[in-house]
Amino acid sequence: MWTFCLRSLSREYGWRFAARVAAGRPLRTLRAFREADRLDVTGAGVDVGIRAAGAPAGCPPSIVGVGFCHKPIDPPCPSGRANHDCRCLETLAPHDAAGVPAPCRSCAIRDIGMRSLRAGSAFYVMTSARDILADVYVPAIESGRFPTGLFVLCRYSFKPFAAGLLASGMSARLLPLDQGDCRDYRTWLLADRGVKLERTTVAASGMTQAASVLGTLGPARAMRFERRGHVLYPATARPAA
Ligand code: SF4
16 A cells, blocks of 8 residues: 555646645544555455444445446446446436336446435545545545445455545445456556546446345435536435426
8 A cells, every 4th residue: 555655746646736735634634544545455345444333234335436437338427437427317218128228227337326315425426546536535624524435346346445534534335346447556557547448347246235225226216416516415316387
């Protein structure tokens, strides 16, 4: 993890993190890095911080994040790839099979996003570390907006990601990808810049855990997502005209 962090310090994300997170809370940040470094990240799901591990059953996370790398390639995602967009969730297309665009039918973003909506959790398609800093860590620090989270990402970045969460006062469960994930700094850096040729998949155990935390999948007719910035927030559906 320390090599990852040192390499990142010379990049925009690194110095932004230092300025916006570490500078105001140096001791908490130091403790966060130490705690993250001690994490056992080999399991099917990794709890970070106290509240995630001790959260009462049935208490949904305040935010759920998944990588843009889940987006399908052939046929391609109608929203494009290296961005925060999901047209399917933002417009809540009809959820019978015929009404869902073909690329979206097997998309984990749709599956986990719909569960998040039903659970009342905000939903975020993650792209770069710089955006995660601005969209998740900084709001968590400045307003306590996201005390808890559920994130699906490559196991390679679990520890540095956990350090950011802890330094921001968050707790979370991290679920690993099982195919197509980044396993070294070079591929991680390319993905961070939006260059990711593989489509990643979530391990079956990860989907089971997501379902267990977020609940069942099904129509959420009384709910819709409202997009603010890069994050989708659950809102009450507008009445039909
Ligand atoms: S559900 Fe998946 S494929 Fe469909 S718009 Fe959203 S991200 Fe793209």
